[in-house]
Amino acid sequence: MLDSLLNAFSGIRFGWRDALDIFVVAFIAYEFLKLIRHTRAVQIGIGAGLVITMYYLSEVVMLRTVNWFVGNLLSYVVFAAIVLFQADLRRVLSRLGRASLFRHFTRRATTDEMVEEVVTAAGMLAERKVGALIAIERDIGLRTYVDSGIYLDARVTYDLLVSVFQPESPLHDGAVVIQENRVAAASCFLPLTVNAQSTHLGTRHRAAIGLTEESDAVALIVSEETGAVSLAIDGEIESGLDSRQLTNRLDSVIWDFNGTILDDVALAAASISKVLRVRNLPDLDVSTHRRVFGFPISEYYERIGFDLSVDVLAGVSDEFHEVYLAGVGACSLNDGVLELLEFFQRWNVAQFILSAAEQTMLESWVRIHQLEPFFKAVYGLPDRHGKTKTDRGIDLLSHHAIDSSQTLFIGDTDHDAEVAEALGSHPVVVLQGHQDRAR
Incomplete structure (x- = not known):
């Protein structure tokens, strides 16, 4: 045979x-x-x-x-x-046009001044319970919907937007479309969503969802019944927003990798236990590891039993990494990480990795887990004994011209929080990583 x-x-x-x-x-x-x-x-x-x-x-x-x-x-x-599949085919082709190969040909981003004017208008309309629907074009053109309305081509001001949506205005029915930071047209017709879960919503909300299902536009809705402000993006809608929530936009997110993105806590505890056994020292379980882990790493080694007056720090570190690297490829991502990465990606938030791992190893781990599409850049250390994580963070902010005050830093240790504060970004510490809640 x-x-x-x-x-x-x-x-x-x-x-x-x-x-x-x-x-x-x-x-x-x-x-x-x-x-x-x-x-x-x-x-x-x-x-x-x-x-x-x-x-x-x-x-x-x-x-x-x-x-x-x-x-x-x-x-x-x-x-x-x-x-x-007509709607899905349109979405596929539009996403193809948004692929990285074509990003150099996309339109300029919305300005803070324009956003401020739109938010101010939404707040005034909400107070008076005047219904409104404002669509903001991003990468995918909305010319089809502009052609269905009345051309304006005017500068975006809250006075204009409030005037357009007054009930006595002949332009109040339909949507206002904003293109390239200008009011392109008013009284525009938008496609209604066919999603059965949206049948309880009003026409404005269904039109906002329909538009964002077929394009990457952002749609802002003011309910004439309740005055509530909602935001639709990528076919999903978020209701009950206030002015602060609308204007506070993240520019960037910086992620730690080990323990934050990668679930390697058990592997780290097992790897250091193997090094401890060579010296006839007791094993380290996960709960103890999470209770005592911290930086500088020399203090962590001493807390779990190493005598660094006898052992050389670099030697212990090399032994640990030899065992750790043999098993890290089998580690999975932490629960919820992929969904959060996709969420930030949908909102066009630039994402980066900043890690104390060596650069070449970090890049290989990112490739193994097919995470490259989510990150604009990956920053590890040139070697384990060179620059600090804070130094590399400064390099990252400088090279990519990032406003740290509009940046979220997600990590899993108190050291990550310290790095975030040193960089001037907003720290968020997850609880499933290398340190427990008490730390």
């Missing part, structure tokens, strides 16, 4: 073109699955798969009527898919 298999494959030639061919197809399939994730296309695709399975199964068991019916049905699948 083995000989027959070898003979069957002996005539097959596999070259670099074949490898490239397989890679391209696999990449397209992977990107397609990422694009349809969390959309109704998943359920429709499962249904289509069942129909195709039924077709081949009917051939096997010779159900001629079923086979004829399903076979004729499949001939219309392509046309049906275009109709059923």
